[in-house]
Amino acid sequence: MSANTHLLKGATLPDGTVADILLEAGRIVSTEPRTAAPAGAVVVDAAGLVALPGLVDLHTHLREPGFEQSETVLTGTRAAAAGGFTAVFAMANTLPVADTAGVVEQVQALGRDAGYATVRPIGAVTVGLAGERLSEIGAMAHSRAAVRVFSDDGKCVHDSLLMRRALEYVKTFDGVIAQHAQDPRLTENAQMNEGALSSELGLKGWPAVAEESIIARDVLLAEHVGARLHICHLSTAGSVDVVRWAKARGIAVTAEATPHHLLLTEELVRSYDARYKVNPPLRRDEDVLALREGVADGTIDIIATDHAPHPRESKECEWDAASFGMVGLESALPVVQTALVDTGLVGWADVARLLSQKPAEIGRLNDHSHAFEPGSPANVVLVDPASSSVFGLDRLHGRSGNTPYEGVTLSGSVRWTFHEGFATLRDGELAPVGEAAVR
Numbered sequence: 001m002s003a004n005t006h007l008l009k010g011a012t013l014p015d016g017t018v019a020d021i022l023l024e025a026g027r028i029v030s031t032e033p034r035t036a037a038p039a040g041a042v043v044v045d046a047a048g049l050v051a052l053p054g055l056v057d058l059h060t061h062l063r064e065p066g067f068e069q070s071e072t073v074l075t076g077t078r079a080a081a082a083g084g085f086t087a088v089f090a091m092a093n094t095l096p097v098a099d100t101a102g103v104v105e106q107v108q109a110l111g112r113d114a115g116y117a118t119v120r121p122i123g124a125v126t127v128g129l130a131g132e133r134l135s136e137i138g139a140m141a142h143s144r145a146a147v148r149v150f151s152d153d154g155k156c157v158h159d160s161l162l163m164r165r166a167l168e169y170v171k172t173f174d175g176v177i178a179q180h181a182q183d184p185r186l187t188e189n190a191q192m193n194e195g196a197l198s199s200e201l202g203l204k205g206w207p208a209v210a211e212e213s214i215i216a217r218d219v220l221l222a223e224h225v226g227a228r229l230h231i232c233h234l235s236t237a238g239s240v241d242v243v244r245w246a247k248a249r250g251i252a253v254t255a256e257a258t259p260h261h262l263l264l265t266e267e268l269v270r271s272y273d274a275r276y277k278v279n280p281p282l283r284r285d286e287d288v289l290a291l292r293e294g295v296a297d298g299t300i301d302i303i304a305t306d307h308a309p310h311p312r313e314s315k316e317c318e319w320d321a322a323s324f325g326m327v328g329l330e331s332a333l334p335v336v337q338t339a340l341v342d343t344g345l346v347g348w349a350d351v352a353r354l355l356s357q358k359p360a361e362i363g364r365l366n367d368h369s370h371a372f373e374p375g376s377p378a379n380v381v382l383v384d385p386a387s388s389s390v391f392g393l394d395r396l397h398g399r400s401g402n403t404p405y406e407g408v409t410l411s412g413s414v415r416w417t418f419h420e421g422f423a424t425l426r427d428g429e430l431a432p433v434g435e436a437a438v439r
């Protein structure tokens, strides 16, 4: 067991204090300023590194089963570990869709076998994501996977009555519906943000109201039912306003923003490079600023990657034919540091909340797994905030290379990741597959 005893010497905690963090037998044993290294412990020089609770991604596409050419549970959780994540919630738009207890249990088991991160499957709201009838929500909730988050992500639950029924159902076991807010009629064949630039580029526009109108409807439905609602990937200033209004009214809504919507704008689409094609689309400068403000004032609860791997042939083609989506696990923390920490909008304690504690709470990981205190499971990440580097494809560990950050200078790098005391990332190197699987 001693190989799994680590002393992280001189790490800076989120609140700025410096501590030695002792990880033993899968737990955080102490965070005292001076801790002697037990015999056989691996001592990690963490001077200058920030220690955070392991990151939790509420919105990851792992693509297995069905789209293994894009990603698998193994490759996606390796990417997660490289990005500092110790738990990921796997979206349901696989093939078959994760709309039965059998599929969610399979995905969870694949995660356990791989050994790089905790995998919590998300269940589909409707059968086959078809938006017509509810999936077996109760069976998934009461399966071994104990699903608490349900989403048709990739598609919007557009039917108001189905949305109401889904909210009523998940309320019975403290679950949450994570809505992909996109009015289908307002976005038929839409390709990029609707505005002057979409006219100029000759691409079909995707209006902000297509997102905002669904969010407005759903917060009212959530209020009516008294259930929890989560909004995926907010992308417009108006969406932030609607969520802010709903929270002021006491509605149980939470919201996420992706790193890319906090950094990138529609101007990138001028290149017609489909790496910048994503759902919802990149928006205007003022939207990015409103999202950052929403994160800073607590309107936006969490940052989630929406890691969406796609094979080369789906991206290296004409804009209209290309798939929507960007990979995001390895770049998430550097983008957050660049967009939010370096700009003074949030501190490291906020990062811990936005990328770990709050997503764990919304998803009901429910086991103090990311409490980050003595006695809790050793889910820890060490970040070097002083580094700054040009992001390259060599930083990616999944099966797909569709990052928008190649060649972009980003701050910060993840050095070490510990999942339940096991070092999945060691000074920038991933643990070997065999070692992770047998621990």
Ligand SMILES: NC(=O)N[C@@H](CC(=O)O)C(=O)O
Residues within 6 Å of the ligand: 061, 093, 153, 154, 155, 180, 277, 278, 279, 280, 306, 308, 309, 324, 325, 326
């Ligand atoms: N975000 C994307 O552009 N794509 C996601 C679907 C989604 O998150 O809506 C995908 O599954 O590829």
Ligand SMILES: [Zn+2]
Residues within 6 Å of the ligand: 153, 154, 155, 180, 232, 233, 279, 280
């Ligand atoms: Zn989505």
Ligand SMILES: [Zn+2]
Residues within 6 Å of the ligand: 059, 061, 091, 153, 154, 306, 308
């Ligand atoms: Zn998604």
